[in-house]
Amino acid sequence: MSSTEHKALILPAKGSPLELITRPTPTPGPGELLIEVKAIAFNPVDYYQRDFGFPAVNYPAVIGSDIAGTVISVGSSVPSDAPKPGSRVAAFAITFFKQGDPDYGAFQQRVIVPAANVVELPQKISFTEASLLPMSVETAWAGLNTLGVARDTAFTTKDKKGLLVWGASSSIGSAAVQIGRVLGFSVYATASTKHHAYLKSLGASRTFDYKNEDVVKEIVAAAKEDGITIQQCFHATGDLKSSSEAVKGCKGEGVGKVGTAVPPNADSPKVEDVEVTFVMMPEDEKDRLEFTHFIFGVWLKEKLATGEFVPSPHIQVVEGGLEGVSKGIDILKAGVSATKIVVEL
Ligand SMILES: NC(=O)c1ccc[n+]([C@@H]2O[C@H](COP(=O)([O-])OP(=O)(O)OC[C@H]3O[C@@H](n4cnc5c(N)ncnc54)[C@H](OP(=O)(O)O)[C@@H]3O)[C@@H](O)[C@H]2O)c1
CATH class of the missing domain: 3.90.180.10 (Medium-chain alcohol dehydrogenases, catalytic domain)
Structure with missing residues:
Protein backbone atom coordinates (compact mmCIF):
# COMPACT_ATOMS: atom_id res chain seq x y z
CA MET A 1 0.00 0.00 0.00
CA LEU A 133 -16.88 -1.51 20.55
CA PRO A 134 -17.87 1.66 18.65
CA MET A 135 -21.45 1.12 17.44
CA SER A 136 -22.47 -1.01 20.42
CA VAL A 137 -21.16 1.32 23.12
CA GLU A 138 -22.38 4.44 21.36
CA THR A 139 -25.90 3.05 20.86
CA ALA A 140 -26.15 1.74 24.41
CA TRP A 141 -25.10 5.13 25.81
CA ALA A 142 -27.46 6.91 23.40
CA GLY A 143 -30.21 4.65 24.74
CA LEU A 144 -29.47 5.52 28.36
CA ASN A 145 -29.33 9.21 27.40
CA THR A 146 -32.75 8.84 25.73
CA LEU A 147 -34.03 7.24 28.95
CA GLY A 148 -32.79 10.21 30.99
CA VAL A 149 -29.99 8.31 32.76
CA ALA A 150 -27.33 10.83 33.83
CA ARG A 151 -23.71 10.22 32.82
CA ASP A 152 -22.55 10.32 36.43
CA THR A 153 -25.16 7.87 37.74
CA ALA A 154 -23.66 5.82 40.56
CA PHE A 155 -26.34 3.77 42.29
CA THR A 156 -25.54 1.35 45.07
CA THR A 157 -27.49 -1.83 45.80
CA LYS A 158 -29.29 0.08 48.56
CA ASP A 159 -30.91 2.31 45.91
CA LYS A 160 -32.78 -0.73 44.56
CA LYS A 161 -32.77 0.65 40.99
CA GLY A 162 -33.16 -1.75 38.09
CA LEU A 163 -32.54 -1.46 34.36
CA LEU A 164 -34.20 -3.89 31.96
CA VAL A 165 -32.23 -4.80 28.82
CA TRP A 166 -34.40 -6.58 26.26
CA GLY A 167 -32.47 -8.57 23.65
CA ALA A 168 -29.39 -8.48 25.87
CA SER A 169 -27.31 -11.00 23.91
CA SER A 170 -27.30 -8.67 20.91
CA SER A 171 -24.27 -6.53 20.26
CA ILE A 172 -25.85 -3.31 21.57
CA GLY A 173 -27.74 -5.12 24.33
CA SER A 174 -24.60 -6.71 25.77
CA ALA A 175 -22.98 -3.26 25.89
CA ALA A 176 -26.04 -1.87 27.71
CA VAL A 177 -25.83 -4.68 30.28
CA GLN A 178 -22.25 -3.69 31.07
CA ILE A 179 -22.89 0.05 31.18
CA GLY A 180 -25.95 -0.48 33.39
CA ARG A 181 -23.88 -2.58 35.80
CA VAL A 182 -21.08 0.05 35.91
CA LEU A 183 -23.67 2.76 36.73
CA GLY A 184 -24.91 0.66 39.64
CA PHE A 185 -28.23 -0.61 38.29
CA SER A 186 -29.45 -4.12 39.02
CA VAL A 187 -29.56 -5.27 35.41
CA TYR A 188 -32.36 -7.60 34.31
CA ALA A 189 -31.59 -9.12 30.91
CA THR A 190 -33.65 -11.13 28.42
CA ALA A 191 -31.96 -13.53 25.98
CA SER A 192 -32.02 -17.17 24.97
CA THR A 193 -31.22 -19.38 27.97
CA LYS A 194 -27.92 -20.56 26.44
CA HIS A 195 -26.53 -17.02 26.91
CA HIS A 196 -27.62 -16.48 30.53
CA ALA A 197 -24.30 -17.47 32.13
CA TYR A 198 -22.43 -15.19 29.71
CA LEU A 199 -24.74 -12.25 30.46
CA LYS A 200 -24.26 -12.81 34.20
CA SER A 201 -20.49 -12.68 33.59
CA LEU A 202 -21.03 -9.25 31.99
CA GLY A 203 -23.01 -8.03 35.00
CA ALA A 204 -26.66 -9.03 34.63
CA SER A 205 -28.15 -9.75 38.04
CA ARG A 206 -31.14 -11.65 36.69
CA THR A 207 -31.70 -13.30 33.30
CA PHE A 208 -34.93 -14.37 31.58
CA ASP A 209 -35.70 -16.20 28.34
CA TYR A 210 -37.76 -13.94 26.09
CA LYS A 211 -39.16 -17.06 24.39
CA ASN A 212 -40.94 -18.11 27.59
CA GLU A 213 -44.58 -17.06 27.36
CA ASP A 214 -44.56 -16.08 31.07
CA VAL A 215 -41.46 -13.91 30.74
CA VAL A 216 -43.21 -10.67 31.73
CA LYS A 217 -44.73 -12.27 34.84
CA GLU A 218 -41.33 -13.73 35.75
CA ILE A 219 -39.64 -10.33 35.51
CA VAL A 220 -42.32 -8.61 37.60
CA ALA A 221 -42.16 -11.34 40.23
CA ALA A 222 -38.35 -11.17 40.39
CA ALA A 223 -38.38 -7.39 40.82
CA LYS A 224 -40.87 -7.76 43.66
CA GLU A 225 -38.72 -10.45 45.29
CA ASP A 226 -35.58 -8.29 44.92
CA GLY A 227 -37.44 -5.18 46.13
CA ILE A 228 -36.32 -3.11 43.13
CA THR A 229 -38.14 -0.76 40.80
CA ILE A 230 -37.42 -0.78 37.06
CA GLN A 231 -38.49 2.45 35.44
CA GLN A 232 -36.28 2.19 32.37
CA CYS A 233 -35.69 -0.37 29.64
CA PHE A 234 -33.08 -0.39 26.88
CA HIS A 235 -34.89 -2.32 24.17
CA ALA A 236 -32.22 -3.61 21.76
CA THR A 237 -34.51 -5.93 19.79
CA GLY A 238 -37.53 -8.21 20.16
CA ASP A 239 -41.10 -7.73 21.27
CA LEU A 240 -41.73 -4.12 22.28
CA LYS A 241 -45.06 -4.93 23.92
CA SER A 242 -43.41 -7.42 26.30
CA SER A 243 -40.64 -5.03 27.34
CA SER A 244 -43.20 -2.24 27.84
CA GLU A 245 -45.48 -4.53 29.90
CA ALA A 246 -42.51 -5.57 32.04
CA VAL A 247 -41.66 -1.93 32.77
CA LYS A 248 -45.30 -1.22 33.58
CA GLY A 249 -45.25 -4.05 36.12
CA CYS A 250 -41.96 -3.04 37.74
CA LYS A 251 -41.93 0.77 37.65
CA GLY A 252 -43.84 1.68 40.81
CA GLU A 253 -45.31 5.21 40.71
CA GLY A 254 -45.01 7.48 37.66
CA VAL A 255 -44.26 6.91 34.02
CA GLY A 256 -41.91 4.18 32.82
CA LYS A 257 -39.62 4.58 29.83
CA VAL A 258 -38.52 2.27 27.04
CA GLY A 259 -35.75 3.41 24.68
CA THR A 260 -35.94 1.25 21.56
CA ALA A 261 -33.08 0.89 19.10
CA VAL A 262 -35.53 -0.52 16.55
CA PRO A 263 -37.75 2.28 15.19
CA PRO A 264 -41.33 2.06 16.55
CA ASN A 265 -44.10 2.57 13.99
CA ALA A 266 -47.79 3.41 13.95
CA ASP A 267 -48.65 -0.24 14.68
CA SER A 268 -46.33 -0.45 17.71
CA PRO A 269 -48.34 -1.38 20.80
CA LYS A 270 -49.04 1.32 23.39
CA VAL A 271 -48.86 0.38 27.06
CA GLU A 272 -50.43 2.71 29.61
CA ASP A 273 -47.96 4.83 31.63
CA VAL A 274 -44.99 3.66 29.55
CA GLU A 275 -43.33 6.04 27.08
CA VAL A 276 -41.53 4.48 24.12
CA THR A 277 -38.83 6.56 22.43
CA PHE A 278 -36.55 5.73 19.50
CA VAL A 279 -32.86 5.76 20.44
CA MET A 280 -30.95 8.43 18.54
CA MET A 281 -27.69 10.30 18.85
CA PRO A 282 -28.03 14.09 19.27
N1 LIG B 1 -30.99 3.24 16.80
C1 LIG B 1 -29.73 3.05 16.55
O1 LIG B 1 -28.94 3.99 16.49
C2 LIG B 1 -29.21 1.65 16.34
C3 LIG B 1 -27.83 1.39 16.39
C4 LIG B 1 -27.38 0.07 16.28
C5 LIG B 1 -28.29 -0.96 16.08
N2 LIG B 1 -29.61 -0.65 15.96
C6 LIG B 1 -30.61 -1.73 15.76
O2 LIG B 1 -30.67 -2.48 16.97
C7 LIG B 1 -30.96 -3.83 16.70
C8 LIG B 1 -29.92 -4.71 17.36
O3 LIG B 1 -28.66 -4.53 16.71
P1 LIG B 1 -27.42 -5.47 17.08
O4 LIG B 1 -26.33 -5.18 16.12
O5 LIG B 1 -27.13 -5.41 18.53
O6 LIG B 1 -28.09 -6.88 16.73
P2 LIG B 1 -27.49 -8.35 16.73
O7 LIG B 1 -26.31 -8.46 17.62
O8 LIG B 1 -27.35 -8.81 15.32
O9 LIG B 1 -28.75 -9.13 17.38
C9 LIG B 1 -28.69 -10.51 17.49
C10 LIG B 1 -29.38 -10.90 18.79
O10 LIG B 1 -30.78 -10.61 18.70
C11 LIG B 1 -31.41 -11.42 19.65
N3 LIG B 1 -32.81 -11.58 19.33
C12 LIG B 1 -33.34 -11.99 18.15
N4 LIG B 1 -34.69 -12.02 18.25
C13 LIG B 1 -35.00 -11.62 19.50
C14 LIG B 1 -36.23 -11.44 20.20
N5 LIG B 1 -37.41 -11.70 19.62
N6 LIG B 1 -36.20 -11.00 21.47
C15 LIG B 1 -35.01 -10.74 22.07
N7 LIG B 1 -33.80 -10.88 21.47
C16 LIG B 1 -33.81 -11.34 20.21
C17 LIG B 1 -30.68 -12.75 19.58
O11 LIG B 1 -30.78 -13.26 20.87
P3 LIG B 1 -30.58 -14.82 21.27
O12 LIG B 1 -29.44 -15.33 20.47
O13 LIG B 1 -30.32 -14.75 22.74
O14 LIG B 1 -31.87 -15.51 20.95
C18 LIG B 1 -29.26 -12.37 19.11
O15 LIG B 1 -28.28 -12.54 20.09
C19 LIG B 1 -31.00 -3.95 15.16
O16 LIG B 1 -32.34 -3.87 14.74
C20 LIG B 1 -30.23 -2.73 14.69
O17 LIG B 1 -30.62 -2.31 13.42
C21 LIG B 1 -30.09 0.60 16.11
Whole structure:
Protein backbone atom coordinates (compact mmCIF):
# COMPACT_ATOMS: atom_id res chain seq x y z
CA MET A 1 0.00 0.00 0.00
CA SER A 2 1.43 3.41 -0.97
CA SER A 3 0.98 6.43 1.29
CA THR A 4 -1.15 8.21 -1.31
CA GLU A 5 -3.66 5.53 -2.20
CA HIS A 6 -5.35 2.55 -0.60
CA LYS A 7 -7.87 -0.24 -1.23
CA ALA A 8 -11.54 0.44 -0.57
CA LEU A 9 -14.88 -1.28 -1.09
CA ILE A 10 -17.34 0.97 -2.83
CA LEU A 11 -21.09 0.57 -3.09
CA PRO A 12 -21.75 1.77 -6.66
CA ALA A 13 -25.58 1.80 -6.43
CA LYS A 14 -28.42 0.56 -4.22
CA GLY A 15 -28.39 -3.23 -4.06
CA SER A 16 -25.13 -3.59 -6.04
CA PRO A 17 -22.34 -5.87 -4.89
CA LEU A 18 -19.49 -4.06 -3.10
CA GLU A 19 -16.53 -3.46 -5.49
CA LEU A 20 -12.87 -3.44 -4.49
CA ILE A 21 -11.10 -0.39 -5.92
CA THR A 22 -7.99 1.71 -5.31
CA ARG A 23 -8.70 5.28 -4.23
CA PRO A 24 -6.66 8.32 -3.16
CA THR A 25 -5.95 8.46 0.56
CA PRO A 26 -7.52 11.65 1.98
CA THR A 27 -5.96 14.11 4.40
CA PRO A 28 -7.74 14.62 7.73
CA GLY A 29 -9.36 18.05 8.16
CA PRO A 30 -9.85 20.09 11.34
CA GLY A 31 -10.78 17.91 14.30
CA GLU A 32 -10.21 14.69 12.34
CA LEU A 33 -7.83 11.71 12.41
CA LEU A 34 -6.77 9.31 9.65
CA ILE A 35 -6.86 5.68 10.79
CA GLU A 36 -5.08 2.70 9.22
CA VAL A 37 -7.66 -0.05 9.63
CA LYS A 38 -6.72 -3.43 11.13
CA ALA A 39 -10.20 -4.84 11.86
CA ILE A 40 -13.78 -4.09 10.81
CA ALA A 41 -16.97 -5.28 12.55
CA PHE A 42 -20.44 -5.41 10.99
CA ASN A 43 -23.80 -4.01 12.03
CA PRO A 44 -27.35 -4.49 10.71
CA VAL A 45 -27.22 -0.98 9.19
CA ASP A 46 -24.53 -2.29 6.81
CA TYR A 47 -26.97 -4.59 5.02
CA TYR A 48 -29.81 -2.05 5.25
CA GLN A 49 -27.56 0.34 3.31
CA ARG A 50 -25.99 -2.21 0.97
CA ASP A 51 -29.19 -4.03 0.03
CA PHE A 52 -32.03 -1.54 0.55
CA GLY A 53 -30.36 1.87 0.22
CA PHE A 54 -31.57 2.86 3.69
CA PRO A 55 -30.48 5.11 5.35
CA ALA A 56 -29.88 6.86 2.03
CA VAL A 57 -26.37 7.49 0.75
CA ASN A 58 -24.92 9.29 -2.27
CA TYR A 59 -23.31 6.91 -4.78
CA PRO A 60 -20.65 5.74 -5.11
CA ALA A 61 -20.50 5.32 -1.33
CA VAL A 62 -18.21 3.67 1.19
CA ILE A 63 -20.31 2.36 4.07
CA GLY A 64 -19.50 0.72 7.42
CA SER A 65 -19.18 2.05 10.96
CA ASP A 66 -16.94 -0.05 13.23
CA ILE A 67 -13.15 -0.04 12.93
CA ALA A 68 -10.03 -0.58 14.99
CA GLY A 69 -6.53 0.34 13.88
CA THR A 70 -3.68 2.80 14.22
CA VAL A 71 -3.73 6.59 13.97
CA ILE A 72 -1.52 7.61 11.03
CA SER A 73 -2.13 11.35 10.84
CA VAL A 74 -3.91 14.12 12.68
CA GLY A 75 -5.71 17.20 11.32
CA SER A 76 -5.61 20.71 12.71
CA SER A 77 -7.53 21.85 15.81
CA VAL A 78 -7.63 18.37 17.30
CA PRO A 79 -8.13 18.46 21.10
CA SER A 80 -4.93 17.91 23.11
CA ASP A 81 -6.32 14.70 24.65
CA ALA A 82 -6.91 13.08 21.22
CA PRO A 83 -4.84 9.98 20.35
CA LYS A 84 -1.53 10.75 18.61
CA PRO A 85 -0.03 9.15 15.47
CA GLY A 86 0.93 5.57 16.32
CA SER A 87 -1.83 5.16 18.92
CA ARG A 88 -3.90 1.97 18.83
CA VAL A 89 -7.59 2.90 18.71
CA ALA A 90 -11.15 1.84 17.94
CA ALA A 91 -13.30 4.39 16.11
CA PHE A 92 -16.87 5.02 15.10
CA ALA A 93 -16.82 5.90 11.40
CA ILE A 94 -19.47 8.43 10.38
CA THR A 95 -20.67 7.18 6.99
CA PHE A 96 -24.22 7.48 8.35
CA PHE A 97 -23.86 11.18 9.14
CA LYS A 98 -21.93 11.87 5.87
CA GLN A 99 -24.41 10.06 3.56
CA GLY A 100 -21.79 7.53 2.49
CA ASP A 101 -19.01 10.04 1.65
CA PRO A 102 -16.20 7.65 0.62
CA ASP A 103 -13.60 9.26 2.91
CA TYR A 104 -15.66 8.40 6.01
CA GLY A 105 -16.88 4.79 5.55
CA ALA A 106 -15.32 1.85 7.42
CA PHE A 107 -14.91 -0.65 4.57
CA GLN A 108 -11.44 0.40 3.42
CA GLN A 109 -7.81 0.42 4.52
CA ARG A 110 -7.74 4.09 5.61
CA VAL A 111 -10.65 6.03 7.11
CA ILE A 112 -11.14 9.59 8.33
CA VAL A 113 -12.96 9.89 11.67
CA PRO A 114 -13.73 12.77 14.04
CA ALA A 115 -11.19 12.75 16.89
CA ALA A 116 -14.19 12.73 19.27
CA ASN A 117 -15.23 9.28 17.98
CA VAL A 118 -12.00 7.53 18.91
CA VAL A 119 -11.04 5.51 21.98
CA GLU A 120 -7.41 4.71 22.75
CA LEU A 121 -6.89 1.03 23.53
CA PRO A 122 -4.98 -0.67 26.31
CA GLN A 123 -2.39 -3.18 25.00
CA LYS A 124 -4.41 -6.08 26.43
CA ILE A 125 -7.22 -5.49 23.87
CA SER A 126 -6.56 -6.69 20.31
CA PHE A 127 -7.75 -4.79 17.22
CA THR A 128 -10.16 -7.63 16.48
CA GLU A 129 -11.75 -7.34 19.93
CA ALA A 130 -11.76 -3.55 19.79
CA SER A 131 -13.67 -3.44 16.51
CA LEU A 132 -16.75 -4.64 18.44
CA LEU A 133 -16.88 -1.51 20.55
CA PRO A 134 -17.87 1.66 18.65
CA MET A 135 -21.45 1.12 17.44
CA SER A 136 -22.47 -1.01 20.42
CA VAL A 137 -21.16 1.32 23.12
CA GLU A 138 -22.38 4.44 21.36
CA THR A 139 -25.90 3.05 20.86
CA ALA A 140 -26.15 1.74 24.41
CA TRP A 141 -25.10 5.13 25.81
CA ALA A 142 -27.46 6.91 23.40
CA GLY A 143 -30.21 4.65 24.74
CA LEU A 144 -29.47 5.52 28.36
CA ASN A 145 -29.33 9.21 27.40
CA THR A 146 -32.75 8.84 25.73
CA LEU A 147 -34.03 7.24 28.95
CA GLY A 148 -32.79 10.21 30.99
CA VAL A 149 -29.99 8.31 32.76
CA ALA A 150 -27.33 10.83 33.83
CA ARG A 151 -23.71 10.22 32.82
CA ASP A 152 -22.55 10.32 36.43
CA THR A 153 -25.16 7.87 37.74
CA ALA A 154 -23.66 5.82 40.56
CA PHE A 155 -26.34 3.77 42.29
CA THR A 156 -25.54 1.35 45.07
CA THR A 157 -27.49 -1.83 45.80
CA LYS A 158 -29.29 0.08 48.56
CA ASP A 159 -30.91 2.31 45.91
CA LYS A 160 -32.78 -0.73 44.56
CA LYS A 161 -32.77 0.65 40.99
CA GLY A 162 -33.16 -1.75 38.09
CA LEU A 163 -32.54 -1.46 34.36
CA LEU A 164 -34.20 -3.89 31.96
CA VAL A 165 -32.23 -4.80 28.82
CA TRP A 166 -34.40 -6.58 26.26
CA GLY A 167 -32.47 -8.57 23.65
CA ALA A 168 -29.39 -8.48 25.87
CA SER A 169 -27.31 -11.00 23.91
CA SER A 170 -27.30 -8.67 20.91
CA SER A 171 -24.27 -6.53 20.26
CA ILE A 172 -25.85 -3.31 21.57
CA GLY A 173 -27.74 -5.12 24.33
CA SER A 174 -24.60 -6.71 25.77
CA ALA A 175 -22.98 -3.26 25.89
CA ALA A 176 -26.04 -1.87 27.71
CA VAL A 177 -25.83 -4.68 30.28
CA GLN A 178 -22.25 -3.69 31.07
CA ILE A 179 -22.89 0.05 31.18
CA GLY A 180 -25.95 -0.48 33.39
CA ARG A 181 -23.88 -2.58 35.80
CA VAL A 182 -21.08 0.05 35.91
CA LEU A 183 -23.67 2.76 36.73
CA GLY A 184 -24.91 0.66 39.64
CA PHE A 185 -28.23 -0.61 38.29
CA SER A 186 -29.45 -4.12 39.02
CA VAL A 187 -29.56 -5.27 35.41
CA TYR A 188 -32.36 -7.60 34.31
CA ALA A 189 -31.59 -9.12 30.91
CA THR A 190 -33.65 -11.13 28.42
CA ALA A 191 -31.96 -13.53 25.98
CA SER A 192 -32.02 -17.17 24.97
CA THR A 193 -31.22 -19.38 27.97
CA LYS A 194 -27.92 -20.56 26.44
CA HIS A 195 -26.53 -17.02 26.91
CA HIS A 196 -27.62 -16.48 30.53
CA ALA A 197 -24.30 -17.47 32.13
CA TYR A 198 -22.43 -15.19 29.71
CA LEU A 199 -24.74 -12.25 30.46
CA LYS A 200 -24.26 -12.81 34.20
CA SER A 201 -20.49 -12.68 33.59
CA LEU A 202 -21.03 -9.25 31.99
CA GLY A 203 -23.01 -8.03 35.00
CA ALA A 204 -26.66 -9.03 34.63
CA SER A 205 -28.15 -9.75 38.04
CA ARG A 206 -31.14 -11.65 36.69
CA THR A 207 -31.70 -13.30 33.30
CA PHE A 208 -34.93 -14.37 31.58
CA ASP A 209 -35.70 -16.20 28.34
CA TYR A 210 -37.76 -13.94 26.09
CA LYS A 211 -39.16 -17.06 24.39
CA ASN A 212 -40.94 -18.11 27.59
CA GLU A 213 -44.58 -17.06 27.36
CA ASP A 214 -44.56 -16.08 31.07
CA VAL A 215 -41.46 -13.91 30.74
CA VAL A 216 -43.21 -10.67 31.73
CA LYS A 217 -44.73 -12.27 34.84
CA GLU A 218 -41.33 -13.73 35.75
CA ILE A 219 -39.64 -10.33 35.51
CA VAL A 220 -42.32 -8.61 37.60
CA ALA A 221 -42.16 -11.34 40.23
CA ALA A 222 -38.35 -11.17 40.39
CA ALA A 223 -38.38 -7.39 40.82
CA LYS A 224 -40.87 -7.76 43.66
CA GLU A 225 -38.72 -10.45 45.29
CA ASP A 226 -35.58 -8.29 44.92
CA GLY A 227 -37.44 -5.18 46.13
CA ILE A 228 -36.32 -3.11 43.13
CA THR A 229 -38.14 -0.76 40.80
CA ILE A 230 -37.42 -0.78 37.06
CA GLN A 231 -38.49 2.45 35.44
CA GLN A 232 -36.28 2.19 32.37
CA CYS A 233 -35.69 -0.37 29.64
CA PHE A 234 -33.08 -0.39 26.88
CA HIS A 235 -34.89 -2.32 24.17
CA ALA A 236 -32.22 -3.61 21.76
CA THR A 237 -34.51 -5.93 19.79
CA GLY A 238 -37.53 -8.21 20.16
CA ASP A 239 -41.10 -7.73 21.27
CA LEU A 240 -41.73 -4.12 22.28
CA LYS A 241 -45.06 -4.93 23.92
CA SER A 242 -43.41 -7.42 26.30
CA SER A 243 -40.64 -5.03 27.34
CA SER A 244 -43.20 -2.24 27.84
CA GLU A 245 -45.48 -4.53 29.90
CA ALA A 246 -42.51 -5.57 32.04
CA VAL A 247 -41.66 -1.93 32.77
CA LYS A 248 -45.30 -1.22 33.58
CA GLY A 249 -45.25 -4.05 36.12
CA CYS A 250 -41.96 -3.04 37.74
CA LYS A 251 -41.93 0.77 37.65
CA GLY A 252 -43.84 1.68 40.81
CA GLU A 253 -45.31 5.21 40.71
CA GLY A 254 -45.01 7.48 37.66
CA VAL A 255 -44.26 6.91 34.02
CA GLY A 256 -41.91 4.18 32.82
CA LYS A 257 -39.62 4.58 29.83
CA VAL A 258 -38.52 2.27 27.04
CA GLY A 259 -35.75 3.41 24.68
CA THR A 260 -35.94 1.25 21.56
CA ALA A 261 -33.08 0.89 19.10
CA VAL A 262 -35.53 -0.52 16.55
CA PRO A 263 -37.75 2.28 15.19
CA PRO A 264 -41.33 2.06 16.55
CA ASN A 265 -44.10 2.57 13.99
CA ALA A 266 -47.79 3.41 13.95
CA ASP A 267 -48.65 -0.24 14.68
CA SER A 268 -46.33 -0.45 17.71
CA PRO A 269 -48.34 -1.38 20.80
CA LYS A 270 -49.04 1.32 23.39
CA VAL A 271 -48.86 0.38 27.06
CA GLU A 272 -50.43 2.71 29.61
CA ASP A 273 -47.96 4.83 31.63
CA VAL A 274 -44.99 3.66 29.55
CA GLU A 275 -43.33 6.04 27.08
CA VAL A 276 -41.53 4.48 24.12
CA THR A 277 -38.83 6.56 22.43
CA PHE A 278 -36.55 5.73 19.50
CA VAL A 279 -32.86 5.76 20.44
CA MET A 280 -30.95 8.43 18.54
CA MET A 281 -27.69 10.30 18.85
CA PRO A 282 -28.03 14.09 19.27
CA GLU A 283 -28.95 15.59 15.87
CA ASP A 284 -26.85 18.73 16.25
CA GLU A 285 -23.26 17.94 15.20
CA LYS A 286 -21.63 19.92 18.03
CA ASP A 287 -23.81 18.19 20.65
CA ARG A 288 -23.13 14.84 19.03
CA LEU A 289 -19.36 15.30 19.09
CA GLU A 290 -19.48 16.42 22.73
CA PHE A 291 -21.44 13.24 23.53
CA THR A 292 -19.16 10.91 21.55
CA HIS A 293 -16.10 12.51 23.18
CA PHE A 294 -17.62 11.69 26.57
CA ILE A 295 -18.42 8.11 25.47
CA PHE A 296 -15.11 7.26 23.78
CA GLY A 297 -12.51 9.79 24.96
CA VAL A 298 -13.54 9.75 28.61
CA TRP A 299 -15.84 6.93 29.77
CA LEU A 300 -14.81 3.98 27.58
CA LYS A 301 -11.11 4.82 27.68
CA GLU A 302 -11.18 4.61 31.46
CA LYS A 303 -13.41 1.54 31.69
CA LEU A 304 -11.30 -0.45 29.18
CA ALA A 305 -8.15 0.42 31.12
CA THR A 306 -9.67 -0.72 34.43
CA GLY A 307 -11.27 -3.79 32.84
CA GLU A 308 -14.77 -2.69 33.99
CA PHE A 309 -15.93 -2.88 30.36
CA VAL A 310 -14.90 -5.63 27.94
CA PRO A 311 -15.66 -6.05 24.23
CA SER A 312 -18.85 -8.11 23.84
CA PRO A 313 -20.51 -10.33 22.63
CA HIS A 314 -18.50 -13.25 21.17
CA ILE A 315 -16.43 -12.90 17.96
CA GLN A 316 -16.52 -14.78 14.66
CA VAL A 317 -13.71 -13.82 12.28
CA VAL A 318 -14.41 -14.15 8.55
CA GLU A 319 -11.32 -14.72 6.40
CA GLY A 320 -10.29 -12.63 3.40
CA GLY A 321 -9.79 -9.06 4.68
CA LEU A 322 -11.73 -6.57 2.57
CA GLU A 323 -12.65 -9.42 0.22
CA GLY A 324 -14.42 -11.10 3.16
CA VAL A 325 -16.64 -8.09 3.92
CA SER A 326 -19.61 -9.10 1.74
CA LYS A 327 -19.57 -12.61 3.20
CA GLY A 328 -19.38 -11.16 6.73
CA ILE A 329 -22.40 -8.94 6.11
CA ASP A 330 -24.30 -11.92 4.64
CA ILE A 331 -23.60 -14.00 7.76
CA LEU A 332 -24.90 -11.18 9.97
CA LYS A 333 -27.97 -10.74 7.79
CA ALA A 334 -28.78 -14.46 8.06
CA GLY A 335 -28.91 -14.01 11.84
CA VAL A 336 -26.37 -14.19 14.67
CA SER A 337 -26.69 -15.17 18.31
CA ALA A 338 -24.51 -13.29 20.81
CA THR A 339 -21.88 -12.98 18.09
CA LYS A 340 -20.24 -10.12 16.21
CA ILE A 341 -18.81 -10.78 12.76
CA VAL A 342 -15.36 -9.28 12.11
CA VAL A 343 -12.80 -9.18 9.29
CA GLU A 344 -9.10 -8.57 9.92
CA LEU A 345 -7.00 -6.51 7.48
N1 LIG B 1 -30.99 3.24 16.80
C1 LIG B 1 -29.73 3.05 16.55
O1 LIG B 1 -28.94 3.99 16.49
C2 LIG B 1 -29.21 1.65 16.34
C3 LIG B 1 -27.83 1.39 16.39
C4 LIG B 1 -27.38 0.07 16.28
C5 LIG B 1 -28.29 -0.96 16.08
N2 LIG B 1 -29.61 -0.65 15.96
C6 LIG B 1 -30.61 -1.73 15.76
O2 LIG B 1 -30.67 -2.48 16.97
C7 LIG B 1 -30.96 -3.83 16.70
C8 LIG B 1 -29.92 -4.71 17.36
O3 LIG B 1 -28.66 -4.53 16.71
P1 LIG B 1 -27.42 -5.47 17.08
O4 LIG B 1 -26.33 -5.18 16.12
O5 LIG B 1 -27.13 -5.41 18.53
O6 LIG B 1 -28.09 -6.88 16.73
P2 LIG B 1 -27.49 -8.35 16.73
O7 LIG B 1 -26.31 -8.46 17.62
O8 LIG B 1 -27.35 -8.81 15.32
O9 LIG B 1 -28.75 -9.13 17.38
C9 LIG B 1 -28.69 -10.51 17.49
C10 LIG B 1 -29.38 -10.90 18.79
O10 LIG B 1 -30.78 -10.61 18.70
C11 LIG B 1 -31.41 -11.42 19.65
N3 LIG B 1 -32.81 -11.58 19.33
C12 LIG B 1 -33.34 -11.99 18.15
N4 LIG B 1 -34.69 -12.02 18.25
C13 LIG B 1 -35.00 -11.62 19.50
C14 LIG B 1 -36.23 -11.44 20.20
N5 LIG B 1 -37.41 -11.70 19.62
N6 LIG B 1 -36.20 -11.00 21.47
C15 LIG B 1 -35.01 -10.74 22.07
N7 LIG B 1 -33.80 -10.88 21.47
C16 LIG B 1 -33.81 -11.34 20.21
C17 LIG B 1 -30.68 -12.75 19.58
O11 LIG B 1 -30.78 -13.26 20.87
P3 LIG B 1 -30.58 -14.82 21.27
O12 LIG B 1 -29.44 -15.33 20.47
O13 LIG B 1 -30.32 -14.75 22.74
O14 LIG B 1 -31.87 -15.51 20.95
C18 LIG B 1 -29.26 -12.37 19.11
O15 LIG B 1 -28.28 -12.54 20.09
C19 LIG B 1 -31.00 -3.95 15.16
O16 LIG B 1 -32.34 -3.87 14.74
C20 LIG B 1 -30.23 -2.73 14.69
O17 LIG B 1 -30.62 -2.31 13.42
C21 LIG B 1 -30.09 0.60 16.11
